Amino acid sequence: MKKRIRIVVARLGMDAHWRGSIVVARALRDAGMEVIYLGNQMPETIVETAIQEDADVVGLSTLSGNHMVLAPEVVRVFREKGMDGTTVILGGAIPPDDVPKLKKAGIAEVFGPGTPLKKIIAFVSGLN
Amino acid sequence: MSSLFNNNAIEKIAREKDQWQEKVYQTAEKGEKVFETLSGFPIKPLYTPVDTAHMDYLNDLGFPGRAPYVRGVHPTMYRGRTWTLRQLAGFGPPEETNKRYKFLLREGATGINGVFDYPTLRGFDSTDPFARADAGRGGVAIDTIEDMRILFDGIPIDKISCSLVTCQPICNISVQSMYFANAQMRNVPLDKLTGTSQNDFLMETVITVAPELLPPKFSFKLSCDAIEYCTKHVPRWNPISFAGYNYRESGCSAAQEVAFVIANATACSEELIRRGLEVDSFAPRLSFFLSAHSDFFEEIAKYRAARRIWFRIMKERFGAKNPRSLTLRFHVQTAGVALTAQQPLNNISRAAYHALSAVLGGAQSVHIDGYDEALCTPTELSSLTALRTSQILQLETRVTHTIDPLGGSYFVETLTNKVEEETLRLLGEIEGMGGIVKAAETGWIHREISNSAYAYQQAIESGKMPIVGVNCYQMEDEELPVELFEVPETLQIQEQKLRKIKNERNGTHVREALDAVARCCEKDGNLMEVIVESVKSRVTQGEISHVLKGSYGTWDPPLF
Numbered sequence: 189m190k191k192r193i194r195i196v197v198a199r200l201g202m203d204a205h206w207r208g209s210i211v212v213a214r215a216l217r218d219a220g221m222e223v224i225y226l227g228n229q230m231p232e233t234i235v236e237t238a239i240q241e242d243a244d245v246v247g248l249s250t251l252s253g254n255h256m257v258l259a260p261e262v263v264r265v266f267r268e269k270g271m272d273g274t275t276v277i278l279g280g281a282i283p284p285d286d287v288p289k290l291k292k293a294g295i296a297e298v299f300g301p302g303t304p305l306k307k308i309i310a311f312v313s314g315l316n
Numbered sequence: 317m318s319s320l321f322n323n324n325a326i327e328k329i330a331r332e333k334d335q336w337q338e339k340v341y342q343t344a345e346k347g348e349k350v351f352e353t354l355s356g357f358p359i360k361p362l363y364t365p366v367d368t369a370h371m372d373y374l375n376d377l378g379f380p381g382r383a384p385y386v387r388g389v390h391p392t393m394y395r396g397r398t399w400t401l402r403q404l405a406g407f408g409p410p411e412e413t414n415k416r417y418k419f420l421l422r423e424g425a426t427g428i429n430g431v432f433d434y435p436t437l438r439g440f441d442s443t444d445p446f447a448r449a450d451a452g453r454g455g456v457a458i459d460t461i462e463d464m465r466i467l468f469d470g471i472p473i474d475k476i477s478c479s480l481v482t483c484q485p486i487c488n489i490s491v492q493s494m495y496f497a498n499a500q501m502r503n504v505p506l507d508k509l510t511g512t513s514q515n516d517f518l519m520e521t522v523i524t525v526a527p528e529l530l531p532p533k534f535s536f537k538l539s540c541d542a543i544e545y546c547t548k549h550v551p552r553w554n555p556i557s558f559a560g561y562n563y564r565e566s567g568c569s570a571a572q573e574v575a576f577v578i579a580n581a582t583a584c585s586e587e588l589i590r591r592g593l594e595v596d597s598f599a600p601r602l603s604f605f606l607s608a609h610s611d612f613f614e615e616i617a618k619y620r621a622a623r624r625i626w627f628r629i630m631k632e633r634f635g636a637k638n639p640r641s642l643t644l645r646f647h648v649q650t651a652g653v654a655l656t657a658q659q660p661l662n663n664i665s666r667a668a669y670h671a672l673s674a675v676l677g678g679a680q681s682v683h684i685d686g687y688d689e690a691l692c693t694p695t696e697l698s699s700l701t702a703l704r705t706s707q708i709l710q711l712e713t714r715v716t717h718t719i720d721p722l723g724g725s726y727f728v729e730t731l732t733n734k735v736e737e738e739t740l741r742l743l744g745e746i747e748g749m750g751g752i753v754k755a756a757e758t759g760w761i762h763r764e765i766s767n768s769a770y771a772y773q774q775a776i777e778s779g780k781m782p783i784v785g786v787n788c789y790q791m792e793d794e795e796l797p798v799e800l801f802e803v804p805e806t807l808q809i810q811e812q813k814l815r816k817i818k819n820e821r822n823g824t825h826v827r828e829a830l831d832a833v834a835r836c837c838e839k840d841g842n843l844m845e846v847i848v849e850s851v852k853s854r855v856t857q858g859e860i861s862h863v864l865k866g867s868y869g870t871w872d873p874p875l876f
Contacts, residue, residue, distance in 0.1 A: 202440070202446065204437070204524035205566075206525060206566070207565070210769065210876060211773045213876055214766070228525070228527045252434050281657070283692060301658075302656055305773060306777065
């Protein structure tokens with residue numbers, strides 16, 4: 189039997205908006221994945237949880253504008269711990285100009301406002 | 317049967333309408349499309365006097381400024397005074413936001429609507445490890461009373477009404493206290509101040525959850541403390557604005573939005589009465605904040621229904637007599653969630669329709685979103701375009717010339733009744749589970765909103781809900797025609813000020829001030845009474861929150 193994908197979903201820092209992260213988390217769960225929903229967290233805790241939970245993917249969400257500081261930090265902490273096998277993806281209000289910079293910093297994919305859920309599900313499923 | 321129509325006429329219209337629908341309409345309409353409101357009420361092809369024949373004009377609609385206030389809260393409505401142009405503004409350090417306030421006032425804004433950054437809303441200092449990356453984002457950073465002084469420097473706070481979008485009681489209890497303390501230090505008496513603060517416990521525990529939340533009952537207590545304080549000392553201040561707008565942004569339907577604000581307002585009223593206040597001493601100052609979403613007529617119906625429900629609760633349940641207690645007055649913001657990152661200039665037309673529904677629904681004050689809402693904090697150009705949209709609506713369209721122009725529309729009245737009925741059903745359910753604080757504690761309200769948000773997204777995915785530029789009329793490789801706002805450097809500026817203040821301030825005074833807060837928590841006193849004094853010792857917002865969390869503990873919201 190194929191292993192179910194495990195994904196940790198977290199909102200970065202102080203971001204206030206849970207709607208997007210919850211809708212995506214529910215869609216991933218409905219698509220058969222195991223979702224661990226963390227709420228607001230900082231990179232260190234997100235990475236620690238992902239390691240403890242043996243997560244394949246970390247889904248970050250933020251609409252506050254803190255993504256350029258905190259999202260690359262998550263990737264950096266993973267690398268520091270020698271755990272670069274975990275895929276980190278990001279969703280939220282991300283200005284298009286920031287996308288190439290984030291990808292360069294190691295974010296596997298960025299899902300902006302209006303992204304269809306099936307696109308996110310397809311991306312995460314494709315990682316297995 | 318109402319005296320408006322006689323039975324024979326209604327029967328005749330009903331017969332003729334059935335015939336029309338059968339013989340004329342149904343031959344032309346294929347019956348493939350589903351017609352319903354955004355919250356799912358079915359919509360008929362045509363409404364006639366038959367749909368409203370059961371209504372009693374005087375009891376159910378009445379006159380503007382008269383019970384049950386469905387047609388408006390003021391006798392003259394916009395003929396007397398148009399809605400306040402209150403554009404939301406706040407970003408970066410207070411030095412920068414102060415300049416934006418002055419700019420908006422110069423360009424014709426008639427009130428200030430100040431929003432605070434994420435750390436401030438949650439009661440954190442800019443320099444807290446959790447907060448640093450968010451300092452100055454989404455609003456202005458406030459750490460101490462010194463920041464409050466800078467924010468309102470040169471602005472006549474004794475003349476201009478200021479809305480403080482403090483959102484969460486843990487923010488409000490210190491930030492509003494700083495505003496009042498700053499006024500006292502400027503020698504402006506508290507009874508001269510006019511404005512509104514948001515101060516909504518559902519914001520803190522359900523809608524915009526954050527790290528280290530207070531448990532719902534304590535957040536609710538802080539909210540009531542501020543109302544009680546203002547009732548006693550700042551009589552022209554609206555100490556709470558029930559944030560239906562934000563509930564809606566999180567996913568609520570129209571009826572949920574109204575039900576949750578009213579359930580919240582009812583709970584506050586009960587608590588204040590329990591504390592010994594007369595209903596007419598505080599109820600005139602309870603204010604509401606609602607959304608203007610994309611279903612044009614349903615939104616208009618929502619505002620009208622909300623006024624009728626609130627009137628009846630205030631009169632029948634609380635025995636309020638002051639007309640201001642009986643009227644649901646509200647500020648509207650156009651729905652950010654209905655705007656798109658795709659083809660962002662389309663948002664100018666969307667927000668204009670949203671604002672028109674608010675105005676046809678009798679709003680007291682309106683904020684129109686910037687077209688770049690889905691992308692960033694509004695730029696000067698997008699804020700100005702939004703302000704001009706409101707001015708065009710006020711000055712050019714003449715929609716202000718008569719009161720409640722859609723009153724009596726068979727459709728709008730039917731929809732008003734429909735939203736009212738669903739809202740009352742939800743209110744009954746909340747009452748049955750022990751009220752809104754319980755509904756938050758058990759996670760019921762989180763589930764309700766989450767389910768609605770999920771259903772909304774499914775409707776977009778399936779194409780059932782068309783969104784131009786998102787699931788239809790998309791454009792490939794679209795160039796972004798807007799300039800994006802860059803948040804000015806905030807953290808360093810706040811860090812410097814905090815370091816300086818912490819060096820200069822009197823350590824004994826700080827300790828005494830914080831001890832006073834802790835003691836007040838222990839003896840269950842009114843915290844605002846204490847905190848208005850404490851902030852004068854230049855304790856930071858984070859230091860106050862720390863004491864509150866130490867006394868009340870923190871809570872993990874049942875979101876997923």
